[in-house]
Amino acid sequence: MAVFAFFPSLTKHLFRDRLRTAHAMRRRQKELLVPLINARREYKSRGGKPRKETTFEHSYVDTLLDIKLPEEGDRPLTDSEMVILCSEFLNAGTDTTSTGLQWIMAELVKNPEIQEKLYEEIKATTGGDHEEVSGDDVHKMPYLKAVVLEGLRKHPPGHFVLPHKAAEDMEIGGGLRPHGATGDFQAGMGRDEREWQRPLEFSPERFLPGGAGEAVDVTGNREIKMMPFGVGRRICAGLGIAMLHLEYFVANMVREFKWQEVAGEEVDFAEKNEFTVVMKKPLRPRLVPRRS
Template identity: 45%
Template sequence: MLAIRRRLVTNLLPIVQTRAHKMEENKTDGIFSYADSLLSLELPGGGKLKESEVTTLCYEFLTAGVSTVVSSLQWAMANLVKYPDVQAKLFKEIERVTQKNGGVINEEDLKKMPYLKAVILETLRRQPTIHTLLPHRVSEDISLEGYTIPKNTYVSFMLVSMGLDGKVWQDPLEFKPERFMGGESGTREIKMIPFGAGRRVCPGMGLGMFHLEYMVAHLIKEFEWKVVAGDEVDMAESMEMDIDYVMKKPLQACIVPRK
């Protein structure tokens, strides 16, 4: 962690300092950036953020949703390689929606692809990249399902356990996007929370889902993804970097152009 911090400071701190000097000299070329907003922020009670704090916040802004989206994308494609029938069904949906505009996938087209969204949601249920949410602290004594949770107790939510709960999901170990096409997934109950829920829900949820749907749609539209001969898809997971769970054995696939 110390090595990561040193690399972060080496790469970003000079950029923040340069921006601070430009603000002092009023040479920002009429652009007001995220770093500018942090450097000009007045803290409650007076004072400003330190340059090291601004550097950390800029790093979070740039990378908070990157590793999790990349991991989820690889898990989604691994499932589509492992289950060619699901891939074929998804490709038919993409073809049907895009045939009117020459095969181009626009943002609005994604809303017309429910099976695509179901594939992403089933991936997030079956292989959530983060297994536990950030802990929350109870502000007062509370009773929940017969359990007493005292004030100031830290509570963690096990996302992976929720997604694999046999009392909630039928055949929880199976990859079945159809469960999100209505019925089992439900609309009134919270059965999985890969982005959290309530006031502390991930602010990047919409962007993360858009990135996953957009990239998966293009990868399936342009290529057929097949298992490499003699190399079956290994769905074992590992937490080696950061906080997200990745494929222990990175996906290897035989990619064939559709056209």
Template identity: 30%
Template sequence: MLGKLPHRTLQELAKKYGPIMSMRLGYVPTIVVSSPEAAKLFLKTHDTVFASRPKLQVSEYLSYGTKGMAFTEYGPYWRNVRKFCTHELLSVAKIDLFKTMRREQLESLVQSLMEAAKAEVVVDVSEKVFGLIEDMTYRMLFGRNKDDRFDIKSIVQETMSLAGAFNMADYVPFFAALDLQGLTRRFKETNKVLDKMLEIIIEEHIQEANSGQRSHRHELDFVDIMLSLMKKSTYTHDEQSYINDRTNVKAIILDMIAGAIDTSATAIEWVLSELLRHPRAMRQLQEELNSVVGMNQIRVEETDLAKLNYLDMVIKESLRLHPVATLLIPHESMEDIVIDEYYIPKKSRIIINCWALGRDPKVWSDNVEEFFPERFIGSNIDLRGRDFQLIPFGSGRRGCPGMHLGLTNIRLVVAQLVHCFHWELPDGMSTSDLDMSEIFGLTSPRAKHLLAVPTYRLRVQDF
């Protein structure tokens, strides 16, 4: 009954039943939150009560028995993993270390697009963007270029689709044995492929470390750091919170891969789609880039990003209409509580409909469906979790730890691609013909790849 696009179905239901709805999905009491004021009650006022995650069947298979971060219940293990990832990979200082790497990867994409522009051919923008973010993530995590042995992109996309699926076994446990939706079979298959890939990567890191071959790389990468931690247990305080064996390491790597690739790439393909549909906004952004970066300069530097105010509005507006995780990740209540006169029992599942928050006419006025970046002029609405009408990264204790990396990726890639090229839809397609439908999963990317024709627009050709 929730249909293929549950965020839309739930938004329709909320119009009738209100911003805090209770429903029973199988045996699980579920609360669906659909307005900014209500979201604030769950993610800020009572954040401590709702900071856990339900135990889902998917995380048994794809998170090695919930040993990662995203699907792990609130407690010392989760806290340690989160602290470790934030400190060792996702801090502003760490992300800054990878600036040159991002630059190299982006330059190589621009060069391939220059070739496409010369040949006047149609480019699969979605494919290119996913490939780029995949390469960048691979370099950050594993300290080397992606090789062709693993098809990470397909694995990640399957993982996101599985992780987002409404799995009947999560609501009526005895359905698990029947596998009516065929999900258990897919979980097992994906786990097998993933595990093989992670084992190879870990083994190679261990062998390199043992044979002293690491000298050709500048510093320890994320996997090296995790492996050394298995020996030292720096982040641990008690038995249960140990990151102490390979399955912990594999589950954490997997969360980082899944968290990083699909999210940034999906956000970028939506921003570029909206710009293609709105040539006026595209021109305005190019004018801003002309004045901040200049027509004689190919490279958009990361230091330029802070000066690109219109870009900021374009990204906010796109994330308002196309939040990457339409229903965030489900939360779970850790104790009985009364909110707004509703009694909510312990272990209720909380679904925050982020897609509906960005369309609430009470806070966004009438033209909610329109892409109109100028709505942010003179407004101080921020997307970092403070303003509940716009929380594409969630908010509170479970808010996204990769927000800085995600935002850096989106800003840099969009700025660079729009600075270097004019973009047109293929075969004389009109802007209104561009299909903007989404698919539902843990992330909601475009249903159909974005195709476009680039034309190089700058005065200089060399980086």
């Protein structure tokens, strides 16, 4: 929807059908989400507490209901604003996950020795009894996490994160950033050779203990040398979901199949900008079952 805000008088005529479709989707989102938001609002107003059988305490919707906007007289978020934010929370991990998954698997096809090292870790962690690698299992696999982080470093979902606007005058790097000024941040810093040795090489070991990326995390809390999901207060709300899904899918796909390059369908790392940065030539590997 934000696309139509740049030139509304022009886009409403040029993209009439798309705008109609977008409005219909937003109405459907409101129909689905507003009753859930209202139910949670009523639950909080009655002092509701989580059930004993769950560890759930504070949901994303709780956070939205608690927000007050100081620059607008401490007003709460409207239902429409919460619907937009909830939709972004659910969707944010979808495109980044599918895009990141394809890039990571492409690197594993191109680097079979890394793929086999990851497979050995998966086997050692899960054994042969599990039907699948579980969400609990992935947290026990440091090399899996390193593979995913290296994939996000070399192939961030976008080369720029969404622009940020200064809420007040501030000094950054010795210069004044006035109120209302817009700042852009380059997610492509993960390929900066001033920050990373051999940045174009796919090397998960850099994220293991003793590696140059050991102190780096995708939230930017310790050190900002990569930002596939943004950083700070405006970091992507779907980060946790995206990371869990990436680790889960990569682990299970490598456990079940050996991913091999096909003659005539060699891996091509050329990029194409869509909603995210995708492979210009989609990955088409040969999958060989590992288990009979």
